[in-house]
Amino acid sequence: MSELIKELQGTKIAIFDLDGVIYRGTDLIPNVDKIIQRLTDLSIKIAYNSNNSTKTRQMYADHLKTFNISSKSSDFYTSASITSEEITRIKPNSNIFVIGEIGLREELKAKGHKIISSESDYSEVDFVIVGLDRNFNYNDLAIAQRCILEGKALFYATNDDATLPVKNRFLPGAGVMVKALEVCTGKKPIATFGKPQPSGIELILRENNISPKHALMFGDRLNTDIIAGNRAGVTTLLVLTGVTSSKDVEDVKKDPTNDRNLLPNMIIDNLDAIFE
Numbered sequence: 088m089s090e091l092i093k094e095l096q097g098t099k100i101a102i103f104d105l106d107g108v109i110y111r112g113t114d115l116i117p118n119v120d121k122i123i124q125r126l127t128d129l130s131i132k133i134a135y136n137s138n139n140s141t142k143t144r145q146m147y148a149d150h151l152k153t154f155n156i157s158s159k160s161s162d163f164y165t166s167a168s169i170t171s172e173e174i175t176r177i178k179p180n181s182n183i184f185v186i187g188e189i190g191l192r193e194e195l196k197a198k199g200h201k202i203i204s205s206e207s208d209y210s211e212v213d214f215v216i217v218g219l220d221r222n223f224n225y226n227d228l229a230i231a232q233r234c235i236l237e238g239k240a241l242f243y244a245t246n247d248d249a250t251l252p253v254k255n256r257f258l259p260g261a262g263v264m265v266k267a268l269e270v271c272t273g274k275k276p277i278a279t280f281g282k283p284q285p286s287g288i289e290l291i292l293r294e295n296n297i298s299p300k301h302a303l304m305f306g307d308r309l310n311t312d313i314i315a316g317n318r319a320g321v322t323t324l325l326v327l328t329g330v331t332s333s334k335d336v337e338d339v340k341k342d343p344t345n346d347r348n349l350l351p352n353m354i355i356d357n358l359d360a361i362f363e
């Protein structure tokens with residue numbers, strides 16, 4: 088039980104979605120701490136890629152610590168940090184109006200952007216960036232609308248997930264806020280950077296100087312994790328510890344109109360299955 092199964096040998100980096108793969112809410116998925124340690128012992132780099140933009144990367148590192156998984160904030164690539172990275176490449180030191188939470192705000196500030204909060208500065212705003220905001224309100228929506236329609240702001244979004252899985256149920260996801268702004272501006276985001284876009288995985292590979300053929304993406308959602316991994320050209324593994332069952336995969340396979348990128352290279356019951 089110390090070597091990777093032969094299909095996965097040669098792996099240099101393992102990229103994990105968080106919820107449904109590493110933990111479910113506040114509960115560690117059994118044995119995952121040991122799996123991460125074993126991969127680390129094999130000198131395989133670990134990175135985490137989550138669409139949730141509400142937390143800072145340090146908050147995620149602190150959360151994993153409660154499960155005895157050690158990590159650095161730089162191991163995390165959230166839709167907030169990826170968006171911040173990409174927006175900085177488009178225009179450094181910009182003025183941004185945010186619909187979103189602390190994770191998105193802090194990642195943008197850390198890259199030198201200024202967060203605009205007063206409506207009177209609407210004409211100065213370069214970008215409106217929308218992420219999951221659990222305090223989403225009409226007033227913020229109205230300001231964002233004005234920045235875009237009356238000002239010069241360009242519309243971007245972290246991700247467009249329809250739902251946010253929490254313990255035993257679903258809550259509305261970031262896509263709900265994105266749609267609200269789409270409807271009242273008549274515009275769609277110029278880009279979204281979270282999964283299913285491959286931007287995050289590509290950034291991880293670039294920063295670690297690893298080619299896609301040496302990378303694994305582990306996820307529990309076909310329409311985000313697996314599509315993103317396939318688009319980035321890495322080996323994709325669906326783990327059945329989250330929101331997707333093997334029956335869901337069969338259903339996707341049966342419908343020939345479905346995007347083939349929805350299908351993972353491997354399906355595993357749990358992460359233990361990657362070792363022999």
Ligand SMILES: [Mg+2]
Pocket residue numbers: 104105106107108306307308329
């Ligand atoms: Mg997940």
